[in-house]
Amino acid sequence: MPITIADVAAHAGVSKTTVSRVLNGKGELNAATAARVRQVIEELGYVPSAGAVGLARGRTQIVGMLVPSMTWPWIGEVLQGVVDVVESEGFGLLLFTCNRGEESLRRFAQQVSAKSFDGLLVIEPEGTLDYITELHAAGLPVVLIDDRGHQPLFPSVATTDRAGGASAARHLLELGRRRPLVITGPTSFGCVQERLAGFTEAWSESGTPMAAQQVLHGDFTYEGGRHAIRSALDSQDPAAPPGQGPGSAFDSVFAHNDLSAAGALAELRAHGLRVPEDVAVVGFDDVPLASQTDPALTTVHQPLRGMGAAAARLLLAHFRGDPLPGTPTVLPTSLIVRGSTHPGR
Amino acid sequence: MPITIADVAAHAGVSKTTVSRVLNGKGELNAATAARVRQVIEELGYVPSAGAVGLARGRTQIVGMLVPSMTWPWIGEVLQGVVDVVESEGFGLLLFTCNRGEESLRRFAQQVSAKSFDGLLVIEPEGTLDYITELHAAGLPVVLIDDRGHQPLFPSVATTDRAGGASAARHLLELGRRRPLVITGPTSFGCVQERLAGFTEAWSESGTPMAAQQVLHGDFTYEGGRHAIRSALDSQDPAAPPGQGPGSAFDSVFAHNDLSAAGALAELRAHGLRVPEDVAVVGFDDVPLASQTDPALTTVHQPLRGMGAAAARLLLAHFRGDPLPGTPTVLPTSLIVRGSTHPGR
DNA sequence: CTGAAAGCGCTAACAC
């Protein structure tokens, strides 16, 4: 017994078409009729069936979102950004993950074919770029939220990884540090290459270029961070105590994400090194963890929420007829200074 | 040009009805016809339109999920549990948050009325219990994932907060600790009351009941954890150094969540106290942060993923005709021992 | 075993 447009029409003594018109504000209506219809809608508490509207209009008012996993610490931020704008525009958000591999993807593909949503927002799950590109080519509106530094063949929202790396370098230089250690993420990621390039460039501008052994390849994990510090300490001149003293291997660390920076922090302490006095540490991302380490982590903030919101806005604007931009939308990073580089903060 | 059931019917030389039958496995079909139809479906890559099926059947094959916010650290785990089962059953997950207050909720209510989904999973957003109860009463299948220790009037999935508190107490007792400090969460939460009751009961069984000043009211934040430790240290006998020595105020901490436990950890260190030698610390939740503190946090693991999955299974089973259980489904907590109570782990 | 026809609830030409 849910009430339908027909009920409203009957109660108001008009046709379904008229009701539909006041609902969607189309055509010229007699003010009086419109008011009466609105009144009845109110009284009956009528709400159009999303499914029926979707079928009739050929558009669902739903945006799909595909993410690799829900359990990564920064995914929530992006999602909140997305959800905020999607909801406020009266759209629904249909969520998909790739947690169960092949099977997940097949299921997702089904939903695409089933026209369950009008457009797709995606944080690229490993190895699906080709598939997504295909969907885009097939006419599905897609916006990529790029955390990998790809340059995809379709609209995307990204951040300034290179400038972020540079800002970390400049910060350390300003603090008087001269021997940095860089702990990278997986080097196949474009973002990692950018962060490294930005850091290295900015550093060389100081006149002291970096040596190869100052870059350690990590894997974005906590353990990876610990391990990098351990091996850096192991391999340095045993006669020279680490820290700011002359001869020590490094006086600062730039980790490519906060998680490995947190690992570095722990390992440094385990070796009796003080942060930031002996070694200053800078992370990347600004996930919640960053403000909950001890000392709190100076880090390059990624505008995750903003990226999610921007991607959603792009897609929704497209539904209204605006073209999707051919070039990536780039949101700037910003350096957040905390205790790991600045005593007392 | 999306291909429809009519296309398949035409190509296979049968009626739409027949195609529909092979699609849904209803009625007795001639094996040969069925095979032929299946063949055509395959060739054409036909997938039924979700919207059309929904309209015709009156069911959307979508489950709605309402959460307070996406940015809490443990929400992701629950969501992943939900998504895993929802997806594997061929359903879609429509996500809603209450981030924008009243407005969010109104929008959500619309979607409910619009019959956008068949049933609802909810992590109760503050102050919406009445509204949810109403929806349930109105006939919408609802399962609550209860993080607050409510005893709602509708199906829910919860965890053993009381037993979890007790396990923390027993662990500390076994380690020989005798003067615990408890840092609670907001006391209006049922789960906080339960955790406290469980801890206190188990502790009194040891023969040494707890004093009121051993319980500090916190707020589930990092700062709250730091603050609690600070005031505990401030208020103790200035002549008695803290730690395990006689006369010191406490030799262990049970924080009601990991975040405040991490705060406690930091503050203890700031005062020169060693964890776990001087003070052992136990948290609650087992969020990712717990394994990334230094030392890593012993904590009471909440089966968040399992709770999400269980809730989803309950709802889906209900769609198949099973009744929803009248009594809460309870999943057990488990104690995860790490370095904050056990040196070397 | 299979098909014709009538919806599901709404929108969109096209008349009046």
Add this chain to the structure above:
DNA sequence: GTGTTAGCGCTTTCAG
């Protein structure tokens, strides 16, 4: 301005 008439793509009686 407003109503009539077809659909949107699928399911489901009801015949045959």
